[in-house]
Each structure stands twice: as structure tokens, then as C-alpha cells.
Amino acid sequence: MLKEMFSLFNKQQKKSPPSAEKLAGDRADLKEKSFSNSLQENLSTIKQLYCIPDNKDIKLRELYLEGFNREAALIFISTITDVKSLEENILKPLTENTASNKKVKDIVSIQMVQEITLFKDAVKNINKGHALLILDGEAKGYLMDCPDFQSRAIEKPDNEILIKGPKEAFNEKAVANISLLRKKIRNENLMVETVEVSQRSHNDVYMLYIRGLANEKLIDNIKKRLGSLETNAIQNLPLLEEYIEERSYSLFPSILTTERPDRAASFIEDGYIVLLMDNSPDGLVLPATFWSFFHSPEDHYLRIHYGNFTRALRMVALFITIFTSAIYVAITTFHAEMIPPDLLLAIASTREKVPFPAVIEILIMEAAFELIREAGLRVPSPIGPTIGIVGALILGQAAVEANIISPIVIIVVALGGLSSFAVSDLSLNFAVRLIRFAFILSAAMFGIYGMTAFFVAGLFYMVSLKSFGVPYLAPLSPSYKSSKDTIFRRLVKNEKLRPGFLRPADLQKKTDGT
Structure with a gap:
């Protein structure tokens, strides 16, 4: 009985379809093949590579070319190829041609015609939207340039929004x-x-x-x-x-x-x-560098005083975002003597019925603010502003009335949260928001001294960073020859030097088009 079961199992194993690894290996071997003189042999290889006719958007058109007096085949992917251009500039000239002494590239009216001899080159270019023409009796193929990938039109930027300046944005093409x-x-x-x-x-x-x-x-x-x-x-x-x-x-x-x-x-x-x-x-x-993330494209489109004013606001907002909540925690927990008596009494009276320490209050509100921000981004756009208003007003007011949060904490967190929106770059914005929580925890443990130590350690870390060999805080530290476009910028006509930390072949900006 056991022998019969084992023999049946072995027969099933022999009849089982080839594994995915074996199929992948076979297709890799097919790609390395060269074209042969037989059209049918070439088509057989193409059909195996693209699983024709199971793969429905792979089109194989067989035709007879009277001018060449031979059979031919055209292979393309209909969903990424410009079919209209293919018909007008490739199929029509080839079928209407009666001269036998012309070459393919002299007949078709397409931008590029490339001769290839390997199937791997054919597959690579067909996948990019090109069409492949194969003639019987020729051990090569002709690639025709006619891709047509679908994409959005040129629209306005969604994230880097400017009042003054060009309104074009990249798309997916x-x-x-x-x-x-x-x-x-x-x-x-x-x-x-x-x-x-x-x-x-x-x-x-x-x-x-x-x-x-x-x-x-x-x-x-x-x-x-x-x-x-x-x-x-x-x-x-x-x-x-x-x-x-x-x-x-x-x-x-x-x-x-x-x-x-x-x-x-x-x-x-x-x-x-x-x-x-x-x-x-x-x-x-x-x-x-850090300054690339800090700057906004609009800084140079505005007049110098306006542009530098917005940069100063952005820098102040950056420090407010990072330090406001941490300073509140540090002062109320460790350094109450730094607060004027009247303000200290006002804070104490608002926190009289709050059961949590200052750091827990801040963390609760910071987490709530981040949740509201994330919810406003993920929900459909008509509902987003509504969620922000409901979360900020109703929940905040209810938390104060329930004696969970003191009113001054809402002011502190709202000020820091609003200031974070001034950091326009998404990656730097996330970094600042996360660093804010680290400063809050350092202030809760060691007060102002903990914040100072963490800030100095952060500066040391930023100085050690490099981006493709370029120091992260250049040209401020270390100093390089440049137009010194860091916190404030100069007049455009006075920015005569390119960034020296890039070591460009031409450091001097010129106006002769070079």
C-alpha cells in the first residue's frame, strides 16, 4: 500500500507544472538569444516571452510586404504605443511601398529606427512603448520610436505654492x-x-x-x-x-x-x-544642504526686503516650533523663578484643578494636534477644513472645561503648531515636528540645562552630516566661497558666485550663456 502511494506521488511530481524559478530561467535564456533568419522562429520566441495570445494588450500583426517580397510581423503593446502614429507612419508606408531597393529606415516616417540583433534589446524597448518590425530572411529586428504613455497635463504645484512666480509643476511623465x-x-x-x-x-x-x-x-x-x-x-x-x-x-x-x-x-x-x-x-x-530645505522658491521672486523678511519670519517660526512647548515645560517644572510673579499666579490658578503635570498636558495636546493635522490631510478635501475647526475648537474647549488641560497649554501648542506650517519643505517639516517631542522630553527631565545640552548635541550632529560629500551646514560651517545665501540673501545681481562646496568647474556666474 505504501509503495503504491509513493509511486503515485512520484508520478504527480513528474506531471506537475514547472516552477516559477524554472520559467524565469527559461525566459532569461530566451532573451539572450539572437534573431534568426526564420520569421516563424523569431515569432515563436516573442510569443513565449510575452505569453501571446494570453497577454491581451500585446499586439502581433503579421503582414506581407510587396516591396520587399517577404513576410513581416509587427509587435507592440497597444496600451503604451501611439497606435495612430504607428498606422500612419509605419504600416501605411510599408504596405504602400513597391520599391525593392529601399531600406526600412528610408520608408517609414518615424523619428527613430534602430536595428537590433538580440531579443533582450527587443523586449526592453517594446516595454518602453516602441514597436518591433521583423522581416523574414533577416536576422535582425527594427525598433520604431512611437511611445505614448498616459499622464496628467501640466498643472499648478500642490505643495510649493507661490504667489509670485511661475505656476508650472512636474507631472508623472x-x-x-x-x-x-x-x-x-x-x-x-x-x-x-x-x-x-x-x-x-x-x-x-x-x-x-x-x-x-x-x-x-x-x-x-x-x-x-x-x-x-x-x-x-x-x-x-x-x-x-x-x-x-x-x-x-x-x-x-x-x-x-x-x-x-x-x-x-x-x-x-x-x-x-x-x-x-x-x-x-x-x-x-x-x-x-540645510539651507536648501529652509529656502523657498519665492524668496528670489520677491524684492530683497520682502524676501528677507519672509526668511526671518520662517527662522523665527522654526525656533518657536521647536522650543515653545519645551520652554513651557522647563520653566513650569524646574525654573518657576524665571516667570514674573503675576504671570506665575495666573498660570498656577489655571492649573489648580488640572490633575496632570505640565509635561503630560503638553504631550496630550501635541499628540492631539498631530492627529488633527493627519486627519485633515487624509480625509477628502471638502471635509478637511471642517475636521480642523471641530478638532481645534470643540475638543480644545471641552478639554479645558473638563479640567484636563489648562488654557495656556492650548495657546502654547497652537502657537508651535501654527509656526510649523511656515517650514514649507515636507521632509524638514517632519524632522522639526519629531525634534520638538525630543526637546519636550529633555526639558521634562533636566529643564533648560537638558534643552541646552540636546541643542548643542544636535548642532554637533548636523555638522557631522554630509550629502554626497558636501557638509550639511555649508557654506556657513565650514566656510566656502559662495554668494552666502543662508539666512538672508543678497541682491540677485550681487550673487556672483556659485556654491563653492559643490566645487563646480566655473565658480563665477557669468551672463554669456555658459
Whole structure:
């Protein structure tokens, strides 16, 4: 009985379908094959690679070309190929041609015709929206450039909103984003290079920089880091950012994200490198310093006094966000002598019936504020403002009347929370919000001395940070030759130097188009 069961099991194992690993290995072997002179053999390989006819958006068109007196086949993916262009510029000229001495590239009216001999090149380009033409009797294929990926139109920025300045924003199509940058940088030295960063999905990253201006060592460093990635898929830039940043666990961001073409163009003209990808409505600026996150694109569009005034407000708001709640906890817990007597009595009277210490009050309200902020972002837009009003007014007032929270705590937390909105960059905003909780805990344990020690340690840490070899607080620390665009900026006509910490090939800004 046992022998019969074992024999039956072995027969089933032999009849079982091949494993996924074996299928993947077989397809990898097929990709390495070269085209043969037999059209049917080439089509058989294509059908195996794309699972035709099961894969419904893969179109295979077999036809007879009278001019060449031979059979041919056209393969393309209908959902990402411009079918109208394919019919008018490829199929129609090929079928109407009667001359036998012409070549394919002389007949079709398409932007690019590329000859290939390997199936892996065919698959890679078909997946990018190109069409593949195969002729019987020729051991090669012809790639036709006719991609048509669907995407949004050029719209206004959602996050980096400006009152004065351009209103265009990147979308999810890298070709459109490159076009927006080339519209602003009309320079033959603007380089657009591609690096493939995933082994299975074959996602391309576009590197944009100005040749002869950007530092060659920096370019090679970024290319090496991108080329060394070993992963199946990286679909967009936020995922890529985690792979290439130097300190993944650092609170402070080291790569700047922007959705504005004008801002990306200004960085490129200063010697920075910008990365773009399909499926990402933004670009990555490399390297990035703290000041890059602190600045707003509108600072240079406003007149110098207006721009510097907004920067001063932003810096004050940054310190208010980080320190207000922590200072309240430190003073009420350890340093009551620092408060004027009248104010001390007022605070004591409001906290008379509150059962919690000051740090618990602050943490409760800070957590409630973060919850309200998150809820306002995630719910549908018409409901978001309503949630903010209900959470801030009703819950806050109810908490005070229930003697859970004192009124001054609501004032302190609201001031810090509102000030945090002045930090426009999303990554820096998250860092500031998290650091605020660390300062509250340090103030609760050691008072002003704990806050001071934590602040000094934070400065030491920021000085140690680097973004692709560039010090995080440059050009303030260490000092480099530059236009000193840190907290305050100069007149645009007086900003004559590019950032020295980038080590650009040309430090002096010129007006001759170089």
C-alpha cells in the first residue's frame, strides 16, 4: 500500500507544472538569444516571452510586404504605443511601398529606427512603448520610436505654492518634465543621461546636469551609487531616495525634493544634479544642504526686503516650533523663578484643578494636534477644513472645561503648531515636528540645562552630516566661497558666485550663456 502511494506521488511530481524559478530561467535564456533568419522562429520566441495570445494588450500583426517580397510581423503593446502614429507612419508606408531597393529606415516616417540583433534589446524597448518590425530572411529586428504613455497635463504645484512666480509643476511623465527644464535652460551642454536601477522592472533614472559646470567626481559618485543598486523594482523617486541617501536613519533629510521646474533649473545652473523618473511628479536635487530645505522658491521672486523678511519670519517660526512647548515645560517644572510673579499666579490658578503635570498636558495636546493635522490631510478635501475647526475648537474647549488641560497649554501648542506650517519643505517639516517631542522630553527631565545640552548635541550632529560629500551646514560651517545665501540673501545681481562646496568647474556666474 505504501509503495503504491509513493509511486503515485512520484508520478504527480513528474506531471506537475514547472516552477516559477524554472520559467524565469527559461525566459532569461530566451532573451539572450539572437534573431534568426526564420520569421516563424523569431515569432515563436516573442510569443513565449510575452505569453501571446494570453497577454491581451500585446499586439502581433503579421503582414506581407510587396516591396520587399517577404513576410513581416509587427509587435507592440497597444496600451503604451501611439497606435495612430504607428498606422500612419509605419504600416501605411510599408504596405504602400513597391520599391525593392529601399531600406526600412528610408520608408517609414518615424523619428527613430534602430536595428537590433538580440531579443533582450527587443523586449526592453517594446516595454518602453516602441514597436518591433521583423522581416523574414533577416536576422535582425527594427525598433520604431512611437511611445505614448498616459499622464496628467501640466498643472499648478500642490505643495510649493507661490504667489509670485511661475505656476508650472512636474507631472508623472519624465519626458514632459525634461521638456519643462529644457524650456528654461536652453543650453547645448545640458546633459540628460539614463541609468537603469532595477533588474526586473527596468526602471530608468534620468540624470540632468550641465556638462563643463557640474563636478565630475560628484557625477561619477552618483552614477556609481545608482548603478550599484540590486533590487527588482524602484517605481518612483521617493523609493529611490531611500536607496541612495547616506544616512537612512537620520532625522534630517539629505536629498531635496521639488515639484517646481523653475527651482530645479536654478539648481542645475548652480552646478547641482537633478534626478527624474517616470511615475514621479517631482525631481531630486543632489546634493542638498540645510539651507536648501529652509529656502523657498519665492524668496528670489520677491524684492530683497520682502524676501528677507519672509526668511526671518520662517527662522523665527522654526525656533518657536521647536522650543515653545519645551520652554513651557522647563520653566513650569524646574525654573518657576524665571516667570514674573503675576504671570506665575495666573498660570498656577489655571492649573489648580488640572490633575496632570505640565509635561503630560503638553504631550496630550501635541499628540492631539498631530492627529488633527493627519486627519485633515487624509480625509477628502471638502471635509478637511471642517475636521480642523471641530478638532481645534470643540475638543480644545471641552478639554479645558473638563479640567484636563489648562488654557495656556492650548495657546502654547497652537502657537508651535501654527509656526510649523511656515517650514514649507515636507521632509524638514517632519524632522522639526519629531525634534520638538525630543526637546519636550529633555526639558521634562533636566529643564533648560537638558534643552541646552540636546541643542548643542544636535548642532554637533548636523555638522557631522554630509550629502554626497558636501557638509550639511555649508557654506556657513565650514566656510566656502559662495554668494552666502543662508539666512538672508543678497541682491540677485550681487550673487556672483556659485556654491563653492559643490566645487563646480566655473565658480563665477557669468551672463554669456555658459
